[in-house]
Amino acid sequence: MKALKGAVLLGQSGGPTSVINASAAGVFLTALDNENITGVYGGVHGIKGILNEDFYDMSKENRYELELLKNTPSSSIGSVRYKLADPKVDDTDYKRLLEVFKKYNIRYFFYNGGNDSMDTANKINEFVNNSGYEMRVMGVPKTIDNDLFGTDHSPGFASAAKYVATTFMELYHDATVYDIPQVTIVEVMGRHAGWLTAASQLAKEKGQGPDLIFLPEVPFDIDLFNRRVKEVLKEKGKVLVAISEGVQTADGKFIPELLGEVKRDSFGHAQLGGAAHVLAEDVEKNLGVKVRAIEFSLMQRSAAHLASRVDVEEAFNAGKLAVEHAVAGETGKMVGFKRLSSKPYKMEYVLLPLSDVANTEQKVPLEWILPNAEGLSSEFVDYALPLIHGDAGVTYEDGLPRFAKLKKVRVPKIK
Numbered sequence: 084m085k086a087l088k089g090a091v092l093l094g095q096s097g098g099p100t101s102v103i104n105a106s107a108a109g110v111f112l113t114a115l116d117n118e119n120i121t122g123v124y125g126g127v128h129g130i131k132g133i134l135n136e137d138f139y140d141m142s143k144e145n146r147y148e149l150e151l152l153k154n155t156p157s158s159s160i161g162s163v164r165y166k167l168a169d170p171k172v173d174d175t176d177y178k179r180l181l182e183v184f185k186k187y188n189i190r191y192f193f194y195n196g197g198n199d200s201m202d203t204a205n206k207i208n209e210f211v212n213n214s215g216y217e218m219r220v221m222g223v224p225k226t227i228d229n230d231l232f233g234t235d236h237s238p239g240f241a242s243a244a245k246y247v248a249t250t251f252m253e254l255y256h257d258a259t260v261y262d263i264p265q266v267t268i269v270e271v272m273g274r275h276a277g278w279l280t281a282a283s284q285l286a287k288e289k290g291q292g293p294d295l296i297f298l299p300e301v302p303f304d305i306d307l308f309n310r311r312v313k314e315v316l317k318e319k320g321k322v323l324v325a326i327s328e329g330v331q332t333a334d335g336k337f338i339p340e341l342l343g344e345v346k347r348d349s350f351g352h353a354q355l356g357g358a359a360h361v362l363a364e365d366v367e368k369n370l371g372v373k374v375r376a377i378e379f380s381l382m383q384r385s386a387a388h389l390a391s392r393v394d395v396e397e398a399f400n401a402g403k404l405a406v407e408h409a410v411a412g413e414t415g416k417m418v419g420f421k422r423l424s425s426k427p428y429k430m431e432y433v434l435l436p437l438s439d440v441a442n443t444e445q446k447v448p449l450e451w452i453l454p455n456a457e458g459l460s461s462e463f464v465d466y467a468l469p470l471i472h473g474d475a476g477v478t479y480e481d482g483l484p485r486f487a488k489l490k491k492v493r494v495p496k497i498k
Contacts, residue, residue: 090122091192100239109402129163172342197226222417229278232443234419238398241470243283392473428469
């Protein structure tokens with residue numbers, strides 16, 4: 084196949100993770116070393132940056148700082164939540180993107196994100212192909228929700244899972260320290276898929292985790308919740324609960340909706356959060372005991388100091404392989420993971436069609452979820468445990484993590 088010469092552009096989208104920058108490092112470092120690539124750019128705030136011709140020139144960065152991206156949380160080039168319209172209805176943005184791609188000779192486009200991001204990459208790939216402009220589009224997976232279809236797991240999940248499990252173990256000791264009845268309700272991220280909340284089972288396996296675990300895969304029953312809390316409180320005098328922010332009642336209501344309307348983002352998704360506080364108020368009113376509501380919130384996705392070595396390495400390789408496969412001629416694909424075994428952990432990288440991955444959610448298998456909010460089965464533990472292994476090798480300076488410090492030099496706009 085004839086070599087395609089041109090510039091690389093990486094965009095990132097959606098909620099950050101502690102290893103999304105590791106994928107960026109994989110793309111940038113690999114692209115900078117490739118003779119077919121004439122420029123390496125980072126889109127400032129994803130698609131919005133591209134539409135505005137706003138890029139960082141990654142060739143201006145110190146290579147040491149790019150290496151440090153492996154252990155730097157969040158998105159160094161900026162993320163965005165921007166939904167492209169159906170091109171059959173409104174192709175304005177697509178025409179503008181194509182104009183920018185041509186103007187800067189961008190021949191390789193990588194989009195790093197979750198379900199919606201893969202949908203965006205797929206639409207762009209189809210539009211560009213139909214336009215006759217030769218360009219390769221690849222998806223680089225990212226989501227702490229672990230809900231991307233077709234891949235065994237997604238970069239970002241393992242490190243967030245390690246944070247959830249570790250923090251539950253630490254919290255367990257504090258939540259059980261006093262000689263009075265106490266209920267502690269912890270809210271974990273997870274919209275429709277409960278993978279991250281399920282990770283609290285890893286702490287439970289060590290005898291230092293939640294008594295009850297509620298996932299969005301199972302309709303939330305307030306009567307069951309109250310009954311189980313009372314039962315555990317009577318038995319132990321303390322109750323530690325893990326609950327996904329996205330749990331819904333049988334009639335489709337999120338817990339915060341019990342007290343009012345829920346705001347929605349540009350994708351139409353409910354902006355979640357507050358489930359633990361709603362339930363805590365209800366428990367305190369009904370049982371009259373000390374109750375604490377804790378929301379892990381952004382900490383679970385930005386705790387790079389607790390990142391899994393497995394996760395960091397796989398996230399970096401996902402970016403690296405996306406570049407290598409694109410240069411070799413692939414387009415319209417996402418780098419995914421296929422598990423070969425759990426004991427010992429072995430997996431291989433595979434390419435998945437973007438059209439298969441886009442907007443399809445992978446949820447926790449119902450057969451792994453125990454009844455009465457008892458937790459998760461051994462199958463889940465066998466699945467999750469290998470992913471959280473290893474220290475990520477964070478560089479420290481004065482006792483604090485040394486994160487990447489990028490110059491963020493803008494690419495001059497072409498008039």
